[in-house]
Amino acid sequence: MDKNKIKRKYNEKIRNLVKLNKYYYDLSKPLVNDHEYDQIKEEILSLEKKYIFLESENSPSKIVGFKPSKTFKKVSHRVPMLSLSNAFSEEDLINFEKKINNFLGQKSSNQLEYSAEPKIDGISASLTYQKGKFVMGLSRGDGKEGEDITQNLKTINDIPKEILIKDFPTDIDVRGEVFIGNKDFEKIKDKFANPRNAASGSLRQKNPNDTKKIPLKFIAYTFGYEKGMKAKKQNEYLKKLEEWGFKTNPFNKTLQGVQNLMTNYYELEKKRGEIDFDIDGIVYKIDNFDLQKRLGNVANSPRWAIAHKFSANKGVSKILNIDIQVGRTGALTPVAKINPINIGGVVVSNATLHNEDEIIRKDIRINDTVVVERAGDVIPHVVSVDTKKRRKESKKFIFPKKCPCGYETIKEYNKITKKFDAVRRCPDRGFDCDRMAKERLKHFVSKEGFNIEGFGKKIVENFWDLKLIRLPQDIFNLNYKKIESLDGWGKQSVANLRYSIDEKKNISFEKFVYALGIRHIGFENAKLIAKTLKNPEKFLNLSKENKIDDLLNIDGIGETQITSLKKFFSNKTNLKVIQDLQKILNIKKIKENKNDGVFSEKIFMFTGKLTGMSRAEAKSLIEKNSGTIISNVSKKLDYLIIGEKPTKRKIEAAKELKIKIIDQSGLNKLLDKSS
Ligand code: IVH
DSSP states (O other): OOHHHHHHHHHHHHHHHHHHHIIIIISOOOSSOHHHHHHHHHHHHHHHHHOTTOOOTTSTTTSOSSOOOSOOOEEEOSSOOOOOOEEOSHHHHHHHHHHHHHHTTOOTTOOOEEEEEEEEOSEEEEEEEETTEEEEEEEOTTSSEEEBOHHHHTTOTTSOSBOOOTTSOSEEEEEEEEEEOHHHHHHHTTTOSSHHHHHHHHHTOSSHHHHHTSOEEEEEEEEEEEESOOOOBHHHHHHHHHHTTOOOOTTOEEEEHHHHHHHHHHHHHHHGGGSSSOEEEEEEEESBHHHHHHHOEETTEETTEEEEEOOOEEEEEEEEEEEEEEOTTOBEEEEEEEEEEEETTEEEEEEEOOOHHHHHHHTOOTTOEEEEEEOTTSOOEEEEEOGGGOOTTOOOOOOOSBOTTSOBOEEEEETTTTEEEEEEEOOOOTTOSHHHHHHHHHHHTSTTTTOOTTOOHHHHHHHHHTTSOSSGGGGGGOOHHHHHTSTTOOHHHHHHHHHHHHHTTEEEHHHHHHHTTOTTOOHHHHHHHHHHHOSHHHHHHHHHTTOGGGGGGBTTOOHHHHHHHHHHHTOHHHHHHHHHHHHHOEEEOOOOOOOOSTTTTOEEEEESBOSSSOHHHHHHHHHHTTOEEBSSOOTTOOEEEEOBSOOHHHHHHHHHTTOEEEEHHHHHHHHHHHO
16 A cells, blocks of 8 residues: 555544544544444554554544543632642751741741651542532642542542531532552553553543543542631541541651651652552641641742652763753753663653853763753753763863854853852843743743643744744734644644633733743742732833832832843833733733721831741731731831831831831731731
């Protein structure tokens, strides 16, 4: 058979499969039985094996396991599902404990009580029980909004469907991890890349019967919303979970102080291979719920918990070449292309060399034999060079002074450290540097930015190469006809893409600011800016009205951010990007806060050290009561709160403006009124 004939035959089979999928997943009206369906899939796979030139995005080889359906209802979590920050060493844990003690205004030697729970590498789920009945189960989603996967969760034996025990809360979201045991995974491993994928794929099936085929397990470990819960500590809650019929992790422990956490960590790391599920570390949670409440959250993770990742895995390989990658902010990062090696189950072929100084310090050269380390989710990096294995003719690596875009690079001078940066940068010229522009587009569509389904980094690369996109606004003016004619695309996939892009034309103000990728404006700063300006129009007018300096009043925004914003707004292309986007998008205004706390519309500022409470805790208390904190004395200020050793200049300035000056007991009095 000639090549074209084979291709035609193959494409026909793929079209047939797409049709069957549509009837099965989207319309829930299967055209063939499971056996026939599997046979069609097999035929496609065996054709691909025989003729390597065959390829299709709709092939079962591209879609790992079952095709996940996109039609689940989205539901908001009553309490957001947060993520955890990571610790990799004893030092990280000591710092973690120190920070907590600081926040709580306790001595740093105070040894805290923790619940230490193995961190299962699965998929988290939130199960709502009302009056004892399992009424709804959600996936984590983006943490704020999950997908309603109730029917699929119901197929899991470990999840109780009804709990008739007296002290079970009347309304509660029980949260935990859905996973697949390693032994069970063995049986289906040719269908999925790893156990985590298997769990995730099967949880997102349209048809619960497909979920049922995979032996999923569930371990409970926390809760979201609750009404009627009596437990005062995490370890009490874990015990209760068992009484109520949930499975909990048999290796959970309650421990005090960092030393004991370390001992437990080493013990568990040794046992890791014998346990029937994958664990990638240990989660430590402050055991006492009252303390957890006081500690609250930072950004997306609680202050009261941390994930201690298992130690790095290392391997030896050879550097084949050194590539220079350019990041979104122009930083030139050298990356070693290495002979692929398997480190802890992951094939590694790139390892970062961080920056020019690091290469000089370690004298890293092409063809060197090096030790590469991969720790948790962190990008693998080169740890050391085996100079004994180096050939005589080996030459030092000369770091390029030019960006691959052709522009001269610079090393910035840091006013605070009085040193030049280790990082070499392509100076920010808006979207002029091809490399930076591409990275900025990737950032634009990233998860915390526009998060356009089906429009990831690969598509950015692909569309960039095809000159379909150059600036963010191009994403909303794509030539869909052209895309439809591209290899691997079809009518349906283009329609899906169009739908997900159009869907994101409604965007929150903070996501919009973040997505622009302004240097030093991460998600937290973007939120602060949006919250302060409220109206997106004002953002565009910042530069016109010379108002950027006003942002310095926001607690959390400093000189670095202001300088960066000024630079951003001084670039014509950047301004055009914002103007064009504002025409295309519906950027949502920030709604006025309910502002019903006692400090509504009141503005505070601190100077000096507080006692028994850190400034961070005081800040979060004031914000909980709808107050605002600023960092400079101005007319707007209502109260200047003074602690130990205040800055005299600030007090003088406040006096001049006739601002109320109170000490900590004054603040406490105000707060007492609020509770
Ligand atoms: S508590 C706010 N406990 O780790 C606390 N999480 O990065 C977050 N995980 O998405 C959840 N074992 O999937 C908690 N014993 C445990 C856990 C655990 C695994 C996962 C969970 C979460 C992720 C946080």
